[in-house]
Amino acid sequence: MDRPVARILPLLPVPHLDREFDYLVPADLDEIAQPGVRVRVRFAGRSVDGFLLDRLDRSDHPGELAPLHRVVSVERVLTPEIHALVDAVATRYAGTRADVLRLAIPPRHGRAENAASPAPVSVVPPTVAGDTWARYAHGNAFLTALAERRSPRAAWQALPGEDWPQRLAEAAATAAAAGAGVVLVVPDQRDLDRVLAACTALAGPDPVVALAAGLGPQARYRRWLAALRGSARIVVGTRSAVFAPVPDLGLIAIWDDGDPGYAEPRAPYPHTREVALLRAHATGAAFLAGGFARTAEVASLVASGWAHDLLAPRSVVRAAAPTITAPGDSDIALERDPRAAQDRIPAVAFATVRAALAADAPVLVQVPRRGYLPALACAKCRAPARCRRCHGPLALPAAGDAAAPTCRWCGIAEPNFRCAVCGSRILRAVAVGAARTAEELGRAFPGVPVVASGRPGGSTGAEELVVSDTIAEGAQLVVATIGAEPVAPTGYGAALLLDGWTLLGRADLRAAEQTLRRWMAAAALVRPAGAGGRVIVGADPGDPTVQALVRWDPAGHAAAQLAERVELAFPPAVRVAAIDGTARTIAALLEVAELPPGTEQLGPVPLPPGARKPFAADDGGSATAEPADIERTLLRVAKTSGPALAEALGAAVRARSARRDGGPLRVQIDPIDFG
Template sequence: MTGPEEQPELVPGMVRATVRASQAKARATKERQAAQAAVATHDPVARVLVDVPLAHLDRTFDYAVPEAMDAGVRPGVRVKVRFAGQDLDGYVVERAATSDHPGTLAPLRRLVSDEPVLSPAIVALADDLAERYAGTRSDVLRLAVPPRHATTEKEPSTPAPPLGSLPPAPPGWGDHPQAAAFLTHLRAGGAPRAVWGAAPGADWPALVAHAAAETYAGARGVLVCVPDGKDVARLDRALTERLGPGHHVALTAGRGPAARYREFLAISRGARRIVVGTRGAAFAPVHDLGLIVLWDDGDDLHAEPRAPYPHVRETLLLRAEREGAAVLVGGFARSVESAYLLRSGWAHELAPARDALRRAVTVTVAGATEWELERDPGARSSRMPRQVHEVIGRALEQGPVLVQTPRLGYVTALACERCRTPARCTACQGPLVLSGPSQPPACRWCGTTDPAWSCGECGHRGLRAPVLGDARTAEELGRAFPGSRVLVSSGERVLAEVDDSRAIVVATPGAEPVAPHGYAAVVLLDTWLLLGRTDLRTDEEALRRWCNAVSLVRPGGQAVVVGDPAHAALQALVRWDPGGFAERESTQRQEAHLPPASRLATIIGEPGAVDDAVTLLAAPEAAEVLGPVDLGDDECRVVIRVPRAQGPALSAALRELQRVRSARKLDAVRIQVDPVSL
């Protein structure tokens, strides 16, 4: 190895290079400090919301505006600031003439972009949501503002073309007695609020597009939020047909960063004033917002899985209150929260006439009458009674048939054929399943196959399948109707549309494709599976999924349900009365002190951390502490419940708890206000 004494010229050279680099860095620092020393003369203080996730630092901080940045530093722009010894991102909330800070203000480090991407309305919304869900504004703004794409930001946003003459209103609104007044109020610039129950078979994208066009014709913006990308695509087409291209943008999570930022800038700059999208679109900075539409608010896709876990419904209702916009909460089913809006008088009902509902669809339960039981004594115990086969056979002569089954897979549960004991794996005691018609039984947990299985109770080797999946259902229907195509839509292979040809479409809930002119018939199988879940919203969610499936039938079509005809949810489906069902559910929850009549919050974490959090929480006097409940993996959960009127006080107490725990650097706990499910 070569020693220092053998390279006398190298070391002095390295020293000189290091000295020169240090001198250059010092000169650059002095020049930057000199440039920043000259502070702007007008409103020299910038209040910055720094991107810090710590709850006790969730406030604005004052910085001096250097004269060199004076022209570009405006409310809503991105900046870099020095904070806690490091350069962090932030947003300028406002410019001010003075500061409450007694010392010398640190200058802004850098103006990232002079593009204002955070509007005052979204700043106020972030404040409301952080208070409502006991979170931080920085977490809300991560959901609201997409990451910057510098190249896209340099591109101009093409303005929308002039609005031409609108086509006639779609016929569906004529079935709603109150629709004419609602749409007239929208066009006149009013702010009506309605909960809309759409009729089965209605072309809801066309009806929503018409309401959006009426608002847009009055020079106001529109924001529409739907559960998934399939709904966005349908609304995208409906708006294009009604308004023409170039008047709206569609925001979905599948768009690339450049495309999404380009569409966001078009909205922020006012070039587009109609926005359609999934839950992220709830924060779109629409100019002159006049109408907010939320479709199928009971879908759990509207619940944000990231902190502070806001729900799209609450986000949009807060926006409507703050910005004075009209509201249309629609769906084929009705959530309990929507029913509460009607009960409180905050919104009015927009429902089709009963004659229109009777013309739209006929819903029957297999084996519900004595005559049907005489024809088929096993109608109530059979998975696919004779009536189902008859309806499918007749409907196939007119078009496609939809069959909804709740389970994904082939045979999702096995049991002894003789004694009905569930079949278990001998290695890990997991449940045995069949993945195909020629596959041996295999464990769902560890994957071990057991072709020689025998019952541990009675020794019998025969198996029965109490629960069948969509693949086995498609196989059985293919054998029963050999002249028809059988399509499967589920899991990772979800079909968006099917044609009107003769076909049987087997789909899991939420994966039902759309037929251009509707299905000739709809069949709902294994309803007991959806009703067997242990959850507060089991019946409500089951009815919502059934209504969404039946709504795909063509006008005058038929739906057959296999299940218990005495169950309240099935009775509501047969009568097509989701509003009455939601009202009864709301009454029962009010009696049981459950949401939406009360406000719930959960605290989840390690047992010691949860116990400390409950001790520090200054909850309202009427608060009830339920738990703790062991969740496994060294976690537990406590539920805090208060009357609805004290909900804001509970949220404020939880937010203060977050600040105290953050300042003391205590172990983290996860706090959710009004979680979708417990």
Template structure:
């Protein structure tokens, strides 16, 4: 053995250190050496991809001569920022900078593909300002992650547009539609709120609007709530325009296909886009129409900061790009009614006579002398007669508000809620042969007895779709009964005689439409603890009735005197939305006012309210305990007249920048949230 290798280690370490230091000095010298700048427009204004409010602006960088041709607005770049390399986008190129010092050069061109168009960049900036957020969060929604392999592929050239006909015939039931279509073909920017009638093939109608816009040399952007609706509009566009005129943008198709479809749009190879929430930012060339279907659906509310709503994003985009806008649905949201009330949009609706021909809608009340929890009350004779009549003509849809079997149990004798002996949780039934089971701890209670009266009989005041399907299966045997709810949602059913039991939003589409639609337990949707309970109930009922076929009938089980049910019977969603909007104006609630909520820990919330410079007519409600039930957070509600809404958003944005610069505890800000 010898000690020579150990003795050599210090020398090797010193040599390695000298080499590393020399390399570091060489890098610093290279960075300090002057960079040959581009001759033309040598300054690039870059937005960095950092979620810090006080850094949400452009920074000037020098464009090296080697990048002069490729560093165009919209490309991804790497820049040196705060001692590290960060991602960014080139927003524009200029001749000079307002910065007096030496500009750092662009470090690297990530890709020569311009993926952030000027219009989309401006949209991200405006939406961030409106929602007091950071534009980098919106750029993540607008531009999908890069897929280098896909980016090297060439996109197919834009197909030629042949003669497109049929739009006027498809929209013949709407007196104002010819003028709307004419403006689309001529490059105009009409704005409308569309109230669809029962039985309308709304995907086909939207496809004809996109075709009229394409005939005028412009593109279209259509947003729908979920993937099932995307599939329906996709099929309608293929039927009207063929296979090569549009793309669908969805997050669940995988990064490669998603980026491939995105590039087809950004390169101008496709000019019609159909998609869900994030498709509102698609870089459509020569955008001529933005359309949103069923804008009251809560799927349009982005769950991540800054929590933008797709409807507001599209309306902002219509203003930026000067294009047409359409807000449509079987029901009408209060926000859509506000667009009509302010004169921003005009109405597209069918005459009252046509509505009477489309569907017959009725309400079946229940004898108040009967037991309020009896099963016969829930399915009165009128409902059985309607289902029997419908089964002679085709499929029947039965909508029930809850999924499951028997979701809540009470004593059959005294109506006392049945509770678990172990944890006092509510008991439920999960099937026709299973014993009662606790919803909280899953403990079974086969020998349950009522603590009040000693009774052992149980009944179910809240019944789910599975129990409803069992009841209807026994009543109408041997007719097939299928369910659609939860994670077992059917997209469509054929025209065979069957009963389809579905929860709201999970109703499958029938090939030729349903012969009858029965809506059960109207009281349950109306009893939700929400400002939007009645509006949401009418929307869900209207969407179900909209699936009727020609000459179909609808029956809703509930109190005939309820205003929401009366509006449904008359198919007067416009009048109902107008009354709801008037009530909210009287109560100083959105959309007549601008509301923002601030949620944070008690100390952070007090600091935020102290730093915030509020508009003159602002009201502060709270702070109160957070509605999420978190003991560590509080919430305050800010309310201003709509005329001062932009000022409130600006001041909230300034607050976020100040807190970000000072590294204070975060405060969650939501502007015009769905629920207050």
């Protein structure tokens, strides 16, 4: 028998066993025990799943080898390219390969695997209109480079009103027509549906598949196999689709990389953008990061020369963008309306809405918070209203005298509220939600339909659509929470971006970046200024983020954000590791970690609200630690020392696991939540 030894990676939950083990291949399994197949092996007296990585002539193990127990399937699901990517991601994020493999390869489904896949279908080069990509400097050159397999890397700044799903489909079809595999990653199901429709219309239904977490096990595995077997050349999907095993990858593109949904909530917590960058670098594939806004990370890629800009000239931007103003942004505006900068919906906003409705155009109202009155405080002393049982924040879920303040954490009503500070029983609203906003606008514009898009948050008097993809034409008010803005067929006549202070005032490193991203996503749905489109933003007109929106300059704003990160020494200028756990578990890890020279320790500090997710078994085994017991310590190093930091923390985690040192502990490299 040639190469009688099988090198296996068992899928074990403990970090110190994240290594290969050698097994002897029985004669009856010799033909099917090939690299990349799923296997089962005996380990420590029990049967565990694993992947066969390689076949060898001999083993370095001095003792007798145990036999390979079973080949689960002859399908070689772990390709060499995905194997290398899994190794790179585990190393980058100080995690285990078993955890990354669970993200990269879906569970097997026998019926889907036994079904025959259709034969590969060639893609005809698409016909691209001359005035689409040509609006961007070097846009047509980017498509030409894709067609010639020259692996271009670009940061694409989409124009307002751009049919971005169609542009992505054109790039994908161009690369696929040249014989390359394509992976397009989008934030959510709504975006996936739009991009899938555009790709199907351009390349045909046969070479395109969609991958998303919402698919059933059989459908998801069947489509994943279509990519693996080469019958689908273009894969469109959400977060985990970045691992899709398309043969001969030629293009990997990500839309709106600043979306929080790209941060994987499971260990080792990789970010989709970073996985895409690792994959593009390793395979030499083309890379495209597109969006209406831009992150500091993409700005860093452009500044380093790794990626190049696809920007439209300023004259083209001005022609495509709506007129954007902030109330009180000039002395004339303040003279007309002295309270323009303080009112939640100033007079100029009402005038803008009336003009758009009179032109039979829909109006978009973006509200940061869902619900009715999502934040309450004591009317006398202004202390935040808290639940007596769990100390959670109180909110008013609906209108009406019968509605009682309800805890947003435990869900228990508090009809007899009494302030713990001054004893007052009177409450006041601190923030207004989408439901209350819809109610107020319905009263201000009687007879005008009011549509709510977002998660239901109480009785609004509006038609609850939950999350709508599109709306019909005609005069109407669309009140939407962030990320739930429907698309109007011919664009909105106007948009109100309310309560900007709640977004800009968050204690978060990415507050300004995320605020501009959310504003631009909504403003991009409005008609150009030449067609009467207008956007009113409710925030301080002097704020740099507001000015970036008014000028429609996301690239400049991202460059400024990057400069601030360099000055403050935060990612992407440096590499940061966040260690969450109790004081004991953090101290024990740092005691054994051989950190690289120059490592700076920050903290410990309380966990930021966005990072308070439960500790799973693979985060240390204790799911009982209360949030108050958990703290965070940051380790900061120069970017060049990032690999050494990840290696040191990975080794320390494995040493802790080998000692069976229990207690909650979580290690994240470059998390998106710093506070």
